Amino acid sequence: MFLPALAAGLIAACLAGTAHAQDAEDDTAMPADLDASMTLESQENRGAVTNLPLPRYVSLKGSDGNARRGPSLSHRIDWVFKHAGMPLKVTAEFGNWRRIEDRDGAGGWIHYTLLSGVRTVVFEDDHTELHSRPDDKAPLTAYAEAGAIAKLGKCSVEWCDVSSKDADGWVRKTKVWGVDAQETRD
Template identity: 60%
Template sequence: MRRFLLTAVVMLSVAQSAAAMERGSVTNLPIPRYVSVKTEECNVRRGPSLTHRIDWVFQRKGMPVEVTAEHGHWRRVSDRDGAGGWVHYSLLSGARTVIVDQDMLALHLGPDPETPVNARLELGVIARLGECLTNWCRLSAGGYRGWAPKSALWGVNADEIRD
Protein backbone atom coordinates (compact mmCIF):
# COMPACT_ATOMS: atom_id res chain seq x y z
CA MET A 1 0.00 0.00 0.00
CA ARG A 2 2.77 2.44 0.88
CA ARG A 3 4.53 1.78 -2.46
CA PHE A 4 1.23 2.50 -4.30
CA LEU A 5 0.78 5.81 -2.45
CA LEU A 6 4.37 6.86 -3.15
CA THR A 7 3.95 6.00 -6.84
CA ALA A 8 0.68 7.97 -6.98
CA VAL A 9 2.33 11.01 -5.36
CA VAL A 10 5.25 10.88 -7.82
CA MET A 11 2.87 10.55 -10.79
CA LEU A 12 0.80 13.50 -9.52
CA SER A 13 3.94 15.60 -9.05
CA VAL A 14 5.12 14.80 -12.61
CA ALA A 15 1.67 15.67 -14.01
CA GLN A 16 1.63 18.97 -12.13
CA SER A 17 5.13 19.84 -13.38
CA ALA A 18 4.15 19.08 -16.99
CA ALA A 19 1.01 21.22 -16.67
CA ALA A 20 3.02 24.07 -15.14
CA MET A 21 5.47 23.96 -18.05
CA GLU A 22 2.82 24.18 -20.80
CA ARG A 23 3.50 27.15 -23.06
CA GLY A 24 1.45 28.88 -25.74
CA SER A 25 2.38 27.86 -29.28
CA VAL A 26 2.31 31.51 -30.44
CA THR A 27 3.64 33.58 -27.53
CA ASN A 28 5.57 30.94 -25.58
CA LEU A 29 3.88 32.37 -22.45
CA PRO A 30 2.43 30.03 -19.80
CA ILE A 31 -0.96 28.42 -20.47
CA PRO A 32 -3.18 28.98 -18.59
CA ARG A 33 -2.45 32.58 -17.55
CA TYR A 34 -4.45 35.61 -16.47
CA VAL A 35 -4.78 38.81 -18.51
CA SER A 36 -7.39 41.58 -18.60
CA VAL A 37 -9.78 43.03 -21.15
CA LYS A 38 -8.29 46.20 -22.65
CA THR A 39 -11.45 47.85 -24.03
CA GLU A 40 -14.98 48.77 -22.91
CA GLU A 41 -16.41 46.29 -25.45
CA CYS A 42 -14.73 43.01 -26.32
CA ASN A 43 -16.35 40.51 -28.68
CA VAL A 44 -16.12 36.87 -27.61
CA ARG A 45 -16.40 34.58 -30.63
CA ARG A 46 -17.19 30.93 -31.12
CA GLY A 47 -13.92 30.33 -32.99
CA PRO A 48 -10.59 32.02 -33.74
CA SER A 49 -11.53 34.28 -36.68
CA LEU A 50 -13.77 37.20 -37.63
CA THR A 51 -16.04 34.81 -39.54
CA HIS A 52 -17.08 33.05 -36.35
CA ARG A 53 -20.25 34.15 -34.61
CA ILE A 54 -20.05 36.53 -31.62
CA ASP A 55 -21.46 34.68 -28.62
CA TRP A 56 -21.34 37.64 -26.24
CA VAL A 57 -19.52 40.89 -25.47
CA PHE A 58 -17.48 41.70 -22.38
CA GLN A 59 -18.50 45.21 -21.34
CA ARG A 60 -16.12 45.91 -18.46
CA LYS A 61 -12.69 47.32 -19.19
CA GLY A 62 -10.15 45.65 -16.93
CA MET A 63 -12.14 42.41 -16.52
CA PRO A 64 -9.72 39.60 -15.67
CA VAL A 65 -9.89 36.55 -17.94
CA GLU A 66 -7.86 33.36 -18.14
CA VAL A 67 -6.12 32.50 -21.42
CA THR A 68 -6.48 28.76 -22.03
CA ALA A 69 -5.30 28.46 -25.67
CA GLU A 70 -3.70 30.38 -28.54
CA HIS A 71 -4.25 30.27 -32.29
CA GLY A 72 -2.51 32.91 -34.41
CA HIS A 73 -3.75 36.33 -33.27
CA TRP A 74 -6.55 34.77 -31.20
CA ARG A 75 -6.72 33.74 -27.55
CA ARG A 76 -9.30 31.42 -26.05
CA VAL A 77 -10.35 32.92 -22.72
CA SER A 78 -12.70 32.08 -19.90
CA ASP A 79 -14.19 34.29 -17.20
CA ARG A 80 -14.71 33.54 -13.53
CA ASP A 81 -17.96 31.71 -14.32
CA GLY A 82 -16.11 29.41 -16.73
CA ALA A 83 -17.79 30.85 -19.83
CA GLY A 84 -15.32 31.11 -22.68
CA GLY A 85 -14.64 31.91 -26.27
CA TRP A 86 -12.10 33.40 -28.64
CA VAL A 87 -10.88 37.01 -28.44
CA HIS A 88 -8.46 38.88 -30.73
CA TYR A 89 -5.21 39.48 -28.87
CA SER A 90 -5.38 43.27 -29.47
CA LEU A 91 -8.39 43.43 -27.12
CA LEU A 92 -6.39 41.95 -24.22
CA SER A 93 -3.83 43.51 -21.90
CA GLY A 94 -1.08 41.98 -19.79
CA ALA A 95 -2.09 44.35 -16.95
CA ARG A 96 -3.23 42.12 -14.10
CA THR A 97 -6.55 42.65 -12.39
CA VAL A 98 -8.71 40.55 -10.08
CA ILE A 99 -12.40 40.36 -9.21
CA VAL A 100 -13.38 40.54 -5.56
CA ASP A 101 -15.23 37.31 -4.67
CA GLN A 102 -16.28 38.33 -1.15
CA ASP A 103 -18.71 41.11 -0.28
CA MET A 104 -17.28 43.95 1.79
CA LEU A 105 -13.75 42.56 1.53
CA ALA A 106 -11.44 44.37 3.94
CA LEU A 107 -8.33 46.00 2.48
CA HIS A 108 -5.72 45.94 5.23
CA LEU A 109 -2.74 48.29 5.53
CA GLY A 110 -0.45 45.24 5.66
CA PRO A 111 -0.58 41.55 4.76
CA ASP A 112 -1.95 40.58 8.16
CA PRO A 113 -5.55 40.46 9.44
CA GLU A 114 -4.44 42.31 12.58
CA THR A 115 -3.45 45.47 10.66
CA PRO A 116 -5.97 48.32 10.34
CA VAL A 117 -8.58 48.21 7.56
CA ASN A 118 -8.06 50.93 4.94
CA ALA A 119 -11.24 50.30 2.89
CA ARG A 120 -13.85 47.67 2.05
CA LEU A 121 -14.56 46.43 -1.46
CA GLU A 122 -17.94 45.16 -2.66
CA LEU A 123 -18.45 41.81 -4.34
CA GLY A 124 -17.59 42.05 -8.06
CA VAL A 125 -15.24 45.04 -7.84
CA ILE A 126 -12.34 44.88 -10.30
CA ALA A 127 -9.05 45.80 -8.65
CA ARG A 128 -5.54 46.24 -10.00
CA LEU A 129 -3.25 43.44 -8.80
CA GLY A 130 0.11 44.30 -7.30
CA GLU A 131 2.51 42.28 -5.19
CA CYS A 132 1.37 38.83 -3.99
CA LEU A 133 2.81 36.86 -1.10
CA THR A 134 1.88 33.31 -0.13
CA ASN A 135 -1.64 34.17 1.12
CA TRP A 136 -2.07 37.91 0.50
CA CYS A 137 -2.12 40.29 -2.48
CA ARG A 138 -1.77 44.06 -2.66
CA LEU A 139 -4.67 45.67 -4.53
CA SER A 140 -5.67 49.12 -5.69
CA ALA A 141 -9.23 50.12 -6.52
CA GLY A 142 -11.18 53.37 -6.40
CA GLY A 143 -8.19 55.32 -5.14
CA TYR A 144 -7.61 52.92 -2.23
CA ARG A 145 -4.72 50.53 -1.72
CA GLY A 146 -4.31 47.66 0.64
CA TRP A 147 -3.80 43.97 1.19
CA ALA A 148 -6.47 41.29 0.85
CA PRO A 149 -6.45 37.51 1.32
CA LYS A 150 -5.72 35.77 -1.97
CA SER A 151 -8.55 33.31 -1.29
CA ALA A 152 -11.11 36.14 -1.70
CA LEU A 153 -9.96 37.00 -5.24
CA TRP A 154 -10.48 35.58 -8.74
CA GLY A 155 -7.71 36.22 -11.25
CA VAL A 156 -4.66 35.07 -9.31
CA ASN A 157 -3.45 31.50 -8.72
CA ALA A 158 -3.32 30.21 -5.15
CA ASP A 159 0.40 29.47 -5.47
CA GLU A 160 1.30 32.65 -7.39
CA ILE A 161 3.95 34.97 -5.94
CA ARG A 162 4.41 38.45 -7.47
CA ASP A 163 6.98 41.15 -6.72
Protein backbone atom coordinates in the same frame (compact mmCIF):
# COMPACT_ATOMS: atom_id res chain seq x y z
CA MET B 1 -14.18 55.27 11.49
CA PHE B 2 -15.06 55.74 7.80
CA LEU B 3 -13.65 53.24 5.32
CA PRO B 4 -14.23 53.83 1.60
CA ALA B 5 -15.96 51.18 -0.45
CA LEU B 6 -13.73 50.06 -3.29
CA ALA B 7 -15.14 50.88 -6.73
CA ALA B 8 -18.75 50.96 -5.53
CA GLY B 9 -20.12 51.94 -8.92
CA LEU B 10 -18.71 48.84 -10.56
CA ILE B 11 -21.04 46.26 -9.02
CA ALA B 12 -23.72 46.44 -11.67
CA ALA B 13 -21.18 46.80 -14.45
CA CYS B 14 -19.23 43.76 -13.32
CA LEU B 15 -22.25 41.60 -12.64
CA ALA B 16 -23.54 42.57 -16.07
CA GLY B 17 -20.00 42.41 -17.44
CA THR B 18 -20.90 39.80 -20.02
CA ALA B 19 -23.80 39.68 -22.39
CA HIS B 20 -24.78 36.59 -24.32
CA ALA B 21 -24.89 37.26 -28.06
CA GLN B 22 -28.29 36.22 -29.39
CA ASP B 23 -28.16 37.51 -32.96
CA ALA B 24 -24.74 36.25 -34.00
CA GLU B 25 -23.97 34.75 -37.39
CA ASP B 26 -23.78 31.00 -37.95
CA ASP B 27 -20.84 29.09 -36.56
CA THR B 28 -18.21 27.72 -38.94
CA ALA B 29 -15.88 24.77 -38.50
CA MET B 30 -12.68 25.08 -36.47
CA PRO B 31 -9.43 25.05 -38.47
CA ALA B 32 -8.08 21.51 -38.85
CA ASP B 33 -4.78 22.28 -37.11
CA LEU B 34 -6.44 23.98 -34.09
CA ASP B 35 -6.87 20.77 -32.11
CA ALA B 36 -3.24 19.81 -32.72
CA SER B 37 -1.94 23.19 -31.51
CA MET B 38 -4.09 23.07 -28.36
CA THR B 39 -2.84 19.56 -27.56
CA LEU B 40 0.76 20.69 -27.93
CA GLU B 41 0.14 23.74 -25.74
CA SER B 42 -1.46 21.72 -22.96
CA GLN B 43 1.46 19.27 -22.93
CA GLU B 44 4.08 22.02 -22.67
CA ASN B 45 1.96 24.51 -20.68
CA ARG B 46 3.28 27.22 -23.00
CA GLY B 47 1.46 29.06 -25.75
CA ALA B 48 2.53 27.95 -29.22
CA VAL B 49 2.38 31.56 -30.46
CA THR B 50 3.73 33.64 -27.56
CA ASN B 51 5.62 30.97 -25.56
CA LEU B 52 3.97 32.48 -22.46
CA PRO B 53 2.59 30.22 -19.72
CA LEU B 54 -0.85 28.66 -20.09
CA PRO B 55 -3.11 29.25 -18.38
CA ARG B 56 -2.32 32.87 -17.52
CA TYR B 57 -4.29 35.95 -16.51
CA VAL B 58 -4.78 39.13 -18.55
CA SER B 59 -7.40 41.88 -18.54
CA LEU B 60 -9.84 43.33 -21.06
CA LYS B 61 -8.23 46.41 -22.62
CA GLY B 62 -11.36 48.32 -23.67
CA SER B 63 -15.00 48.40 -22.70
CA ASP B 64 -16.14 45.89 -25.36
CA GLY B 65 -14.71 42.54 -26.35
CA ASN B 66 -16.43 39.90 -28.48
CA ALA B 67 -15.75 36.31 -27.46
CA ARG B 68 -16.29 34.06 -30.46
CA ARG B 69 -16.97 30.35 -30.80
CA GLY B 70 -13.74 29.90 -32.79
CA PRO B 71 -10.56 31.85 -33.62
CA SER B 72 -11.69 34.00 -36.57
CA LEU B 73 -14.12 36.79 -37.44
CA SER B 74 -16.32 34.31 -39.27
CA HIS B 75 -17.17 32.48 -36.03
CA ARG B 76 -20.30 33.25 -34.08
CA ILE B 77 -20.10 35.72 -31.16
CA ASP B 78 -21.11 33.90 -27.97
CA TRP B 79 -20.30 36.58 -25.38
CA VAL B 80 -19.63 40.30 -25.30
CA PHE B 81 -17.49 41.41 -22.38
CA LYS B 82 -18.48 44.93 -21.34
CA HIS B 83 -16.11 46.12 -18.64
CA ALA B 84 -12.61 47.49 -19.19
CA GLY B 85 -10.10 45.93 -16.82
CA MET B 86 -12.06 42.71 -16.30
CA PRO B 87 -9.64 39.90 -15.43
CA LEU B 88 -9.67 36.99 -17.87
CA LYS B 89 -7.83 33.68 -18.02
CA VAL B 90 -6.06 32.73 -21.28
CA THR B 91 -6.29 28.96 -21.77
CA ALA B 92 -5.13 28.54 -25.41
CA GLU B 93 -3.63 30.40 -28.38
CA PHE B 94 -4.14 30.17 -32.13
CA GLY B 95 -2.54 32.79 -34.38
CA ASN B 96 -3.76 36.23 -33.25
CA TRP B 97 -6.54 34.71 -31.14
CA ARG B 98 -6.64 33.76 -27.45
CA ARG B 99 -9.18 31.44 -25.86
CA ILE B 100 -10.27 33.12 -22.63
CA GLU B 101 -12.71 32.61 -19.79
CA ASP B 102 -14.02 34.81 -17.00
CA ARG B 103 -14.52 33.87 -13.35
CA ASP B 104 -17.82 32.15 -14.19
CA GLY B 105 -16.26 30.07 -16.98
CA ALA B 106 -17.92 32.09 -19.77
CA GLY B 107 -15.71 32.95 -22.70
CA GLY B 108 -14.49 32.00 -26.11
CA TRP B 109 -11.90 33.21 -28.60
CA ILE B 110 -10.92 36.89 -28.55
CA HIS B 111 -8.43 38.82 -30.69
CA TYR B 112 -5.21 39.52 -28.80
CA THR B 113 -5.41 43.29 -29.44
CA LEU B 114 -8.43 43.45 -27.10
CA LEU B 115 -6.37 42.11 -24.18
CA SER B 116 -3.88 43.78 -21.86
CA GLY B 117 -1.05 42.33 -19.82
CA VAL B 118 -2.08 44.57 -16.91
CA ARG B 119 -3.10 42.25 -14.09
CA THR B 120 -6.38 42.85 -12.31
CA VAL B 121 -8.56 40.91 -9.88
CA VAL B 122 -12.28 40.88 -9.14
CA PHE B 123 -13.61 40.63 -5.58
CA GLU B 124 -15.75 37.56 -4.92
CA ASP B 125 -17.68 38.70 -1.80
CA ASP B 126 -19.30 41.85 -0.45
CA HIS B 127 -17.50 43.72 2.33
CA THR B 128 -14.12 42.11 1.64
CA GLU B 129 -11.63 43.64 4.04
CA LEU B 130 -8.50 45.39 2.77
CA HIS B 131 -5.70 45.79 5.32
CA SER B 132 -2.73 48.13 5.54
CA ARG B 133 -0.38 45.10 5.73
CA PRO B 134 -0.72 41.41 4.85
CA ASP B 135 -2.03 40.55 8.32
CA ASP B 136 -5.61 39.98 9.53
CA LYS B 137 -4.85 42.12 12.60
CA ALA B 138 -3.52 45.07 10.57
CA PRO B 139 -5.72 48.19 10.38
CA LEU B 140 -8.44 48.16 7.72
CA THR B 141 -8.03 50.55 4.78
CA ALA B 142 -11.27 49.79 2.92
CA TYR B 143 -14.06 47.34 2.22
CA ALA B 144 -14.51 46.04 -1.32
CA GLU B 145 -17.83 45.07 -2.83
CA ALA B 146 -18.46 41.88 -4.79
CA GLY B 147 -17.68 42.44 -8.46
CA ALA B 148 -15.34 45.38 -7.89
CA ILE B 149 -12.14 45.27 -9.94
CA ALA B 150 -8.71 46.34 -8.70
CA LYS B 151 -5.19 46.37 -10.11
CA LEU B 152 -3.01 43.55 -8.82
CA GLY B 153 0.33 44.34 -7.20
CA LYS B 154 2.62 42.18 -5.07
CA CYS B 155 1.44 38.77 -3.89
CA SER B 156 2.69 36.32 -1.31
CA VAL B 157 1.31 32.80 -1.04
CA GLU B 158 -1.69 34.03 1.02
CA TRP B 159 -2.04 37.80 0.38
CA CYS B 160 -2.12 40.28 -2.53
CA ASP B 161 -1.65 44.04 -2.62
CA VAL B 162 -4.44 45.61 -4.69
CA SER B 163 -5.28 49.17 -5.69
CA SER B 164 -7.96 51.18 -7.42
CA LYS B 165 -8.70 54.88 -7.80
CA ASP B 166 -10.74 54.71 -4.57
CA ALA B 167 -8.60 52.64 -2.21
CA ASP B 168 -5.74 50.21 -1.82
CA GLY B 169 -4.62 47.56 0.62
CA TRP B 170 -3.83 43.92 1.16
CA VAL B 171 -6.46 41.23 0.65
CA ARG B 172 -6.45 37.49 1.26
CA LYS B 173 -5.87 35.76 -2.07
CA THR B 174 -8.89 33.51 -1.51
CA LYS B 175 -11.18 36.58 -1.66
CA VAL B 176 -10.32 37.54 -5.26
CA TRP B 177 -10.33 35.92 -8.72
CA GLY B 178 -7.54 36.62 -11.19
CA VAL B 179 -4.51 35.18 -9.44
CA ASP B 180 -3.51 31.53 -8.91
CA ALA B 181 -3.41 30.09 -5.39
CA GLN B 182 0.36 29.46 -5.38
CA GLU B 183 1.34 32.48 -7.51
CA THR B 184 3.71 35.03 -5.99
CA ARG B 185 4.55 38.45 -7.44
CA ASP B 186 7.25 41.00 -6.55
